[in-house]
Amino acid sequence: MDAVTVTDLVVDRGRRRVLPGLSFTVPAGRVTGLLGPSGSGKSTLMRALVGVQRVRSGTVTVLGRPAGSAALRSRVGYVTQAPSVYADLTVRENARYFAALYGRGARAADAAVADVGLADAAGQLVADLSGGQRGRASLACALVGDPELLVLDEPTVGLDPVLRVELWEQFHALARAGTTLVVSSHVMDEAARCDRLLLLRDGALLADTTPARLRADGRSDDLEAAFLNVVRAREGSPA
Amino acid sequence: MTTATTDRPRTTAAHLSPRLTTATAGRVLRQLRHDHRTIAMLLVLPSLLLGLLYLLWKDVPTLPGQPGTFDRVGLTMLGIFPFVVMFLVTSIAMLRERTSGTLERLLTTPVSRLDLLLGYGLAFGSAAALQAVVTVGVATTVYDLEVTGSVWLVVLIAVVDAVLGVALGLLASAFARSEFQAVQFMPVIVLPQFFLCGLLVPREQMAGWLQAVSDVLPLTYAVEALQEVGRSAEATGTMWADVGIVAGAALLALALAAATLRRRTS
Numbered sequence A: 001m002d003a004v005t006v007t008d009l010v011v012d013r014g015r016r017r018v019l020p021g022l023s024f025t026v027p028a029g030r031v032t033g034l035l036g037p038s039g040s041g042k043s044t045l046m047r048a049l050v051g052v053q054r055v056r057s058g059t060v061t062v063l064g065r066p067a068g069s070a071a072l073r074s075r076v077g078y079v080t081q082a083p084s085v086y087a088d089l090t091v092r093e094n095a096r097y098f099a100a101l102y103g104r105g106a107r108a109a110d111a112a113v114a115d116v117g118l119a120d121a122a123g124q125l126v127a128d129l130s131g132g133q134r135g136r137a138s139l140a141c142a143l144v145g146d147p148e149l150l151v152l153d154e155p156t157v158g159l160d161p162v163l164r165v166e167l168w169e170q171f172h173a174l175a176r177a178g179t180t181l182v183v184s185s186h187v188m189d190e191a192a193r194c195d196r197l198l199l200l201r202d203g204a205l206l207a208d209t210t211p212a213r214l215r216a217d218g219r220s221d222d223l224e225a226a227f228l229n230v231v232r233a234r235e236g237s238p239a
Numbered sequence B: 001m002t003t004a005t006t007d008r009p010r011t012t013a014a015h016l017s018p019r020l021t022t023a024t025a026g027r028v029l030r031q032l033r034h035d036h037r038t039i040a041m042l043l044v045l046p047s048l049l050l051g052l053l054y055l056l057w058k059d060v061p062t063l064p065g066q067p068g069t070f071d072r073v074g075l076t077m078l079g080i081f082p083f084v085v086m087f088l089v090t091s092i093a094m095l096r097e098r099t100s101g102t103l104e105r106l107l108t109t110p111v112s113r114l115d116l117l118l119g120y121g122l123a124f125g126s127a128a129a130l131q132a133v134v135t136v137g138v139a140t141t142v143y144d145l146e147v148t149g150s151v152w153l154v155v156l157i158a159v160v161d162a163v164l165g166v167a168l169g170l171l172a173s174a175f176a177r178s179e180f181q182a183v184q185f186m187p188v189i190v191l192p193q194f195f196l197c198g199l200l201v202p203r204e205q206m207a208g209w210l211q212a213v214s215d216v217l218p219l220t221y222a223v224e225a226l227q228e229v230g231r232s233a234e235a236t237g238t239m240w241a242d243v244g245i246v247a248g249a250a251l252l253a254l255a256l257a258a259a260t261l262r263r264r265t266s
């Protein structure tokens, strides 16, 4: 079962063609990593998945429906790259508001706050949190809806290694419970934690692979080196 | 076949949910509650400014049989303050929602655009009600403002005016790309309505075309409604019609704001 099917997706932003025609699928109940250098179009693609990106042509089907359709909005959670929570509310108030939007109660909100390790900071204003804490508050506001598809734009930036590992464990726990996750990152050591990898470069899909296959194709156990080898091989070979 | 190619309005702004509207209003009020200085300013500033007007006209003699200038101007200002303040507060709040990314995120949740905008209207409308009770109370007791009709009608008109300010603020914020632009919409939207509402120059004495412009500006009707309450002990039909027009204009502006709020952006 595929949770997401993207066919010939073309997106222009300003005068630039950011995604020149992408096609791929995302398997359900897995963690799919979206990796690529800065400016390669990861956030643009994620915006298209959640239905807030104007697209030029192509289709994006999420959980069997067109991306962004009303019926999907209680089933898809989205965490933007920059934390998008209300700075003038406490962590708990933020989580409770988003919980209410998803039709859940205060208990679910408090659980989501605890899940991201912010139980002790629940009463603090988001404006008074550290950058990493703010990002986790933003994550909690998506987890609270218990979505079937979670789209996370660089959720682990600015986190210490311990927290990062904890969050990745949580992502996998969610996947085991059936949630589909699409997680973007531009650090290759996170790629190793994904079940599936989509490597993006200048809006084009460089590889639709798995960590094991990428190591084999790139002839290196180091994913970063393997990625670079794949890039060089592509650019060296005639089109 | 599923398709996501065009920007057709796939989700109507009209999917109203009272639950999500009140959740949003509650959230906006909670944000306000954390900002003590803004609350203090909302509640106290109109009374202080009205006090300045009171002192300005206190010793100016009036013609016998005519209402005092302060009674006329002060009463009108009770409708103009909430309109201006709520216009500004709302356009800034909505712009913040846009620039902080929370708007984009909200648009991916089950909340509809109309829920969101009505939530703002409900929240700032309630804040305006509190403001109006304080200001009208101070005006009639401390400054001896004479109102022939019921002061509760004055409060009602002030709240409807505030909601009009909220609705126009939401609409204006759709066209503002920065805080600088948003703030400058205030004089553009507010001042012409203030100049032409009949307070500075009675409407009968305006040039015909100015009167025609004044006829289509909602604040004109708010001011007329207040003057009706100032004059007659009983609520008049004209007053209710005026209140209806202002409320209708507010709803129209809200609907336009919902229509201009795009879910998909480039």
Ligand SMILES: Nc1ncnc2c1ncn2[C@@H]1O[C@H](COP(=O)(O)OP(=O)(O)OP(=O)(O)O)[C@@H](O)[C@H]1O
Pocket: A013, A014, A015, A016, A018, A036, A037, A038, A039, A040, A041, A042, A043, A044, A045, A081, A186, B266
């Ligand atoms: N609002 C916009 N208007 C015009 N162009 C934009 C806009 N936002 C992004 N772009 C362009 O689209 C391209 C892809 O941007 P995107 O944000 O999707 O990259 P990204 O892979 O998420 O990068 P990063 O890792 O830095 O977050 C970039 O070249 C960027 O300049």
Ligand SMILES: [Mg+2]
Pocket: A042, A043, A044, A081, A153
């Ligand atoms: Mg990005």
